[in-house]
Structures are given as C-alpha cells and as structure tokens.
Amino acid sequence: MKYVVKERLFAVGDDYWIEDGDGEKAFLVDGKVLRLRDTFELQDPSGTVVAVIKEKVLTVRDAMRIENAEGETVATVRKKLFTPFRDKYLVELEAGGELEVHGDLIDKEYTVESDGDTVAEISRKWFRIRDTYGVEIADGADVPLLLAVAVCLDRMVEHNA
Numbered sequence: 757m758k759y760v761v762k763e764r765l766f767a768v769g770d771d772y773w774i775e776d777g778d779g780e781k782a783f784l785v786d787g788k789v790l791r792l793r794d795t796f797e798l799q800d801p802s803g804t805v806v807a808v809i810k811e812k813v814l815t816v817r818d819a820m821r822i823e824n825a826e827g828e829t830v831a832t833v834r835k836k837l838f839t840p841f842r843d844k845y846l847v848e849l850e851a852g853g854e855l856e857v858h859g860d861l862i863d864k865e866y867t868v869e870s871d872g873d874t875v876a877e878i879s880r881k882w883f884r885i886r887d888t889y890g891v892e893i894a895d896g897a898d899v900p901l902l903l904a905v906a907v908c909l910d911r912m913v914e915h916n917a
Contacts, residue, residue, distance in 0.1 A: 757776065757777065757892070757893050757895075757899065758776070758777040758882075758890050758891070758892045758893075759774050759775065759776055759777070759782060759783075759890065759891045759892075759893070759899075759903060760774065760775045760776075760777070760779075760883070760888060760889075760890055760891075761774050761888065761889055761890070761891060761906065762887060762888050770787045771784060771785065771786050771787060772784075772785050773785075774891075774903060781801050782800075782801065783798050783799065783800060783801075783806070783900070783903055784797075784798070784799040784800075784801070784803075785797075785798060785907055786798075786799055794809075794810070794811040794820075794911060795808065795809065795810050795811070796808070796809040796907055796911075797809075798900055798903060798904050798907065804825070805825045806824075806825060806900040807822055807823065807824065807825070807830075807900045807901065807903075807904040808822070808823040808824075808825075808827070809821070809822055809823075809904050809907055809908055809911075810823065811911070818834065818835055818912050819832055819833065819834040820832070820833045820834075820908040820911065820912060821833075822901065822904045822905070822908065828850075829850050830849070830850050830851070830901065831847050831848060831849050831850060831855075831901060831904075831905070832847070832848045832850075833845060833846075833847050833857075833905060833908040833909065833912065834846055834848070835912065844856070844857065844858045845857040845858075845861075845909060845912070847868070847905055853870070853871075855868050855869065855870050855875065855905070856868070856869045856870075857869075857905070857909065859878075861909055861913045862913055863880065864878055864879065864880040864889040865878070865879055865880065865881070866878050866909075868902060868905060873894075874894065875893065875894045875897045875902065876891060876892065876893050876894065876897065876902045876905070876906070877891075877892045878890070878891050878892075878906055879892075891903060891906050
C-alpha cells in the first residue's frame with residue numbers, strides 16, 4: 757500500500773494528513789504544543805490515536821520513542837553512531853528485533869528492512885509535486901508503526917540539518 761506525505765517544515769503544533777494511494781485521508785499527524793519535547797500523535801481518520809511519537813531527552817544519540825495508544829513503548833528510533841557515506845538508523849522493537857533504515861534520508865530515498873526483507877520504501881521520485889514523498893509499505897507490515905518511523909526520521913533529520 758502506498759501513502760502520500762506532503763512534507764512540511766516541522767514546527768511543534770503543525771498538523772498534516774497522510775493520504776492513501778487514492779488520495780483519501782488515512783492518518784493525521786498531530787503535533788502537540790506546550791510540551792517540553794517534540795510529541796506527535798498519529799491518528800486514524802476518526803481521530804483514534806494509533807501511535808504517539810516522542811523525542812527522548814538526555815540521550816547520547818538522537819532518539820525518538822514510538823508508543824501505542826495505551827502509552828506503551830513499541831519502538832525506539834535512533835541514529836547509528838558510525839555510518840560513513842550513508843545515513844543509517846535503527847528501529848529497536850520493544851517486542852524484540854529491529855528494523856534497519858538506510859539510504860538518503862535528506863532526499864527521501866531510503867528503505868526500511870526487517871531481517872534483510874524490505875518492509876517499507878520511501879521515495880520522492882514517485883511524485884512531481886515538490887515537498888511530497890511516498891511511503892510504500894509491504895503487505896502484512898505494521899502500517900501505523902512504519903508511518904510513525906517515517907515521521908520520526910523526518911523530525912530527526914531536520915534536527916541534524
């Protein structure tokens with residue numbers, strides 16, 4: 757399934773929609789204001805929170821935490837320390853295992869892999885519209901988690917730019 761993200765320069769308090777391949781509103785990214793750290797909620801079209809993304813504070817490396825609707829951590833996204841020539845991030849899954857993210861995050865051309873299998877591909881090349889990129893998610897993969905990972909990476913790359 758493909759999703760369309762109209763990239764914005766992030767500011768806490770910004771909200772934007774992620775659309776499905778048919779142009780329908782699929783998920784709202786709701787930036788929360790008046791928080792000490794960056795916090796975003798990923799909501800389905802009915803307003804139900806499906807994931808919460810929070811910046812971790814006081815960490816050696818940049819990291820963001822993804823929680824489920826009950827406030828339980830499901831994943832932590834962090835940049836690997838040594839990555840010559842390419843951006844590389846790890847998504848540590850609370851249930852065990854990890855996802856590896858590699859490619860060009862600034863230009864939005866990267867993949868997310870699980871045990872060597874691609875579970876999501878992010879690309880700007882699919883669109884002619886400026887500041888828009890696509891997220892193609894493999895069948896059976898956790899859509900809210902992978903979209904939350906893309907939002908985390910947007911935020912983390914912007915902080916490091």
